[in-house]
Amino acid sequence: MAGGRPQPKRSFSIIPCFVFVESVLLGIVVLLAYRLEFTDTFPVHTQGFFCYDSTYAKPYPGPEAASRVPPALIYALVTAGPTLTILLGELARAFSPAPPSAIPIIGESTIVSGACCRFSPPLRRLVRFLGVYSFGLFTTTIFANAGQVVTGNPTPHFLSVCRPNYTALGCPPPSPDRPGPDRFVTDQGACAGSPSLVAAARRAFPCKDAALCAYAVTYTAMYVTLVFRVKGSRLVKPSLCLALLCPAFLVGVVRVAEYRNHWSDVLAGFLTGAAIATFLVTCVVHNFQSRRPSGRRLSPWEDLGQAPTMDSPLEKNPRPAGRIRHRHGSPHPSRRTVPAVAT
Template identity: 60%
Template sequence: CVLLYPSLSFSFSLFLCVSLVIMAGTVLLAYYFEYTDTFPVHVQGFFCYDKSFSKPYPGPDETSKVPPVLVYSLVTAVPTITILAGELMAFFMKSEGTQEKTIVTADCCYFNPLLRRIIRFLGVYSFGLFTTTIFANAGQVVTGNQTPHFLSACRPNYTALGCQSNLQYITERRACTGNPLIVASARKSFPSKDAALSVYSAVYTVMYVTLVFRTKGTRLTKPTLSLTLLCLAMLVGVVRVAEYRNHWADVLAGYFTGGAIAVFLVTCVINNFQQTKPPPLPLRPQRPESVLGMPMVALPCVESPLEKLSGPQVRGGGG
């Protein structure tokens, strides 16, 4: 890594390379979960004629009132625009707590404080976005919980399976006669990925707005914006349940996953969006009067005329 960035200091080069490797690994893992069959979905059995999984098939996700394209666009655009607007406003208005010194990493490399904060906040947000995707996809693959419309997508042949009552449990892997892609998608219900991403984006943005924005004109600006973002995130989960794409347990688990990751990154990784305070200056040695219990009062320093005299002049005056 140091050879790739010879103009940067060793510590900064190491930090940059480690961050890039972690980010690349996170993106790659999210890609394998989302677009490949590297991690096969766990196949769970089901009861014959189970009413919990017998809801009508709502169609592909693209036909939803809140399609994935819309969700992914909003969770990417809203925090990015909010952070860019907030940092620009804070920088030009000289907001307290957002002013940082220019970082010098080498003789030729300087980092503007505005650019440094934007890269830090958006970089951590992007990392959390892919992490949330990995957690949600991993939960879906490991559990293999069925969606409310699973039996409509599976289309099992109850006669061939010998279903005599609702208490008979089917464990055969070839019990479904429907489209294999639709059946595989119907086995990925817990937790709800759209709910997790929506809440992660909303909580991260709300915490940024609450901790960074300083509004003097009205006290309702930040609460209104924060509640609006949270309500929109909650609405995604409600739509998923209303369209029989997820159970309430799936949506609540998605809410918890996204919210927990956002809170952890804000509080533990970037320290509530605040600049780290410098260590306090060492205390000066106490004067004798402070030791005797007398209060010390800060007075202006006045140079005594005697201090201007040199040693020989003082001795000469005394003779």
């Protein structure tokens, strides 16, 4: 029915696909993220360092829990913030009347699976957006942890927890003749500090906290921009998106100020999280827009038939040719008649 509400559809594959395909993939991603984060299945690459290198000689800032933005706070924000935003947005979309111009665009119908399960469009959209967001959150964790394991880039406080014995390593102290580091240490046992602290100090690039914050902020900001409808103001959505960007930027500043990461680590984390969020929004959930009711993409020639056209003035009210009048109302013959000549 054109312009009406789409009729319910029957599908017996939606529940098996969700249980045996999407849930399994999400479980694999969660398991891989756990193995990279909390186990030694993938050992961190041991990268060498220069003796007395001031780049890695910053003081030890303490454990991660003592930071001004601890991991528990970051995990809570990146989980609760986008979830509440999407939940409120979908509830407002479901219970608020949609404008007439949006009816042909939505075109998403209720799916009936079996004899008991009905999946309404608001429920499907909510599960879709939150499911994709959860998948991307663990994917961002995997990318960040994989980069840290592969590169093994030291943190700014690496030498403070490594505590290398420069005398045993043959590193002469810096002098006016040799102001900079002159020997590169690649010995696996060069560090005499705590092995757990040393292993954690080798995981700096990219910054995982910055990647998670950038992913959450980018996904939420794109949702707000593409889904929310605000009438009468052009600055509400940009202000809300900029307010979302501020905490992510502050997290990166704190990580650098506390000597936990370099600026390059934070920038790489921002780019990683933003790229994953952009890919998922544009290519997986299609900018948070529903598909057409037919489920078939129109060809360019079929799409031209739906483009707005301009009717010719001569085709609006067709009249016989013999009754067309001039602007002043005088009759205008359809054919030019030749006057008769008297003979």
